[in-house]
Amino acid sequence: MRPVTEWNPASYVTLADVEPAIALTPLDGRYRSAAAPLVDHLSEPALNRARLFVEVEWFIHLCATAAVPGTRELTADEVELLRAIPAEFGAEGIREHAEIEKVTVHDVKAVEYYIKRRIEGTSLEPLAELVHFACTSEDINNLSYALMVKGAVEQAWLPAASSLVSQVADLARETKSVPMLSRTHGQTATPTTLGKELAVLAHRLGRQLSRIERQEYLGKINGATGTFGAHTAAVPGTDWVEVSRTFVEGIGLTWNPLTTQIESHDWQAELYADVARFGRILHNLATDVWTYISLGYFAQAAVAGAIGSSAMPHKINPIRFENAEANLEISAALLDTLASTLVTSRLQRDLTDSTTQRNIGVAFGHSLLAIDNVRRGLGALSVNEAALAADLDGSWEVLAEPIQSAMRAAAIAGVPGMENPYERLKDLTRGHVIDADAIRSFVDGLELPAETKSRLAALTPGTYVGLAEQLVDSCLR
CATH class of the missing domain: 1.10.40.30 (Fumarase/aspartase (C-terminal domain))
Structure with a gap:
């Protein structure tokens, strides 16, 4: 009998067939709890729910503005019926949409048919062709992504990032009077205080948060090449520019009046650059705190039952900060790719942005995971003032x-x-x-x-x- 054998997964249980399905990425497996807040905003079902919202609100807006002859003012019950479509989009709706898409092989068209099914046999059925009226898929997609990213940033990422910055600032204030030997070029240098050095990082991170808080989220709804061609051909007497502007602004976005088939995504590039820069500054914080731990300036709280090293029982490793470093690097790489890819589209449209934007959630997920790890790491620290004083006294x-x-x-x-x-x-x-x-x-x-x-x-x-x-x-x- 051979003492060892070659690795051969083909002869083992096929994990892809195991139910419930096994996650391929760690964000949906090991790190699910940290990334979970983004599922409501940046998952594939969240995209289809946002599309349902945009389609329904466009339908309501067309009726409210009498933009198309033959429409009428909707009743409160009819508006409620329409708005319930995205609101009630859950597990059954996700499965139904997937079944429709298997036939259409087009996700936005499947959204259109999904809505039409729900108004069939109601007082809205005679107005069914208002669903997706004069729209190209990108009219729906650009608005959906803008709403999704806006929600993810404002409701999930910013609260976590702001709490982190507050935590760093609080620690800076607590240690503002604790003297510390500086190291420039790794050599002893003019003393500072631990709190002042943490305040530098809190201040830098806070500046990036201020930029992100002021971010504009742009949207357009102007047809297949941005000319309102189908709109004016079908209904030339309507002020479609004004109808477009009021709709985009009405759903909480900034109107972009001049586009090709796609909204240009420049706002996304601006946002992702700022989030990546925040992450790079946070990476600097993680490496600095890691170094302070290695110098003995910080002690880490021992967690009952936790193992620092499988071989060395004494160790408490700074794993939260190391985990954060790695995830910030992954996040920054993805955000950089998103920013550089999304600002370019061949002529009036190509489809590179479609698959690219599906990775927005991954980029933000790794960022959110890193923020969570830094917060947990900081929460387990205590200052070793004796070690700080000893270094100073020797310098x-x-x-x-x-x-x-x-x-x-x-x-x-x-x-x-x-x-x-x-x-x-x-x-x-x-x-x-x-x-x-x-x-x-x-x-x-x-x-x-x-x-x-x-x-x-x-x-x-x-x-x-x-x-x-x-x-x-x-x-x-």
């Missing part, structure tokens, strides 16, 4: 900067004996182990004004933090 050389700066100021004021301050501090500190006595001895030997000498002699690496604390108070929103 008295950082006081070379304030001393040489004070000497420069004294030289400008005409105090004698202040020549070559930078070079003298460089000779004292560079490549040497410096302690408090060495610094104070150097200061004591200077002919500085008494007030200046006293202030410098009292300075320690832990008190040399400038206006760090005030900056946290004044700059965080």
Whole structure:
């Protein structure tokens, strides 16, 4: 008998046949709970529900504006019947739409037929041809995607991202007075406070949130090549531009008056660039916090029953931040692809945007997952002030900067004996182990004004933090 054998999934249970269906992507499997809020907005059924909404509202709008001769004002019951179609679109409706699409091989046409089935035999049946009147599929799709993305951002992504930024800002305020040794180029540098460094990241993230909160979501409904050709051919006496504008604005979007067959998607590229940039800044936060953990500045709470390493029992790994890094990289790559692909369409229309936009949910899902991990990671941290203080106490050389700066100021004021301050501090500190006595001895030997000498002699690496604390108070929103 052979001691080992080759891997051969073909001889095992076919997992694709297992019921209920097994998720292919981790967002629908392992990470389902983090990404679940997006299902109502960016899944395939959510797309078809949004299409139903747009078609129904267009029907209602055409009647309300008397845009087409032969229409009439709808009764309250008729409006309720129509609006119930998207509102009640659930498991049975999803299956029915799929069955219709198997025949039509066209998802938007299947939406049209789905609606017509529901008004058959009602008082609305004589008006059935108002469903999808003068529309191309992209009239429905662009509005649906705009509504979906708007809902996903405003109702799922922004609340999570805003809570994260608030959490970082709160931690910055709590630690604004905790002195910390800086590291520039990985070397000891001018001290700061832990809170001030966290505030920098909170401020950066907050700026991106402000941009995203102001995002416009554009839409159009102007026909097969953006000319209102079918509209004016069928009903030349209607002001179709005004009907279009009031409809798009009425469903909560910004009207785009000039397009080809497709809405140009520029707003999507703008949004995805901002969300990706938010993610890259968050990635910076994750790597910085990971480094602070490795330096011992943060301790991580032990979770009962959790395993840090399968071999090393002592470990509590910073997995939340590592998970966030990876998911932010995936999200940014997808958002970049969406942004670069969607702004280009051959001549008046090609179909590259169709399959591309179906991945919007994946891009936002990985972003939301990363946000969730960072929030959970931050929530398990506690500050190890002793480790921060020990690093500072071992780095008295950082006081070379304030001393040489004070000497420069004294030289400008005409105090004698202040020549070559930078070079003298460089000779004292560079490549040497410096302690408090060495610094104070150097200061004591200077002919500085008494007030200046006293202030410098009292300075320690832990008190040399400038206006760090005030900056946290004044700059965080």
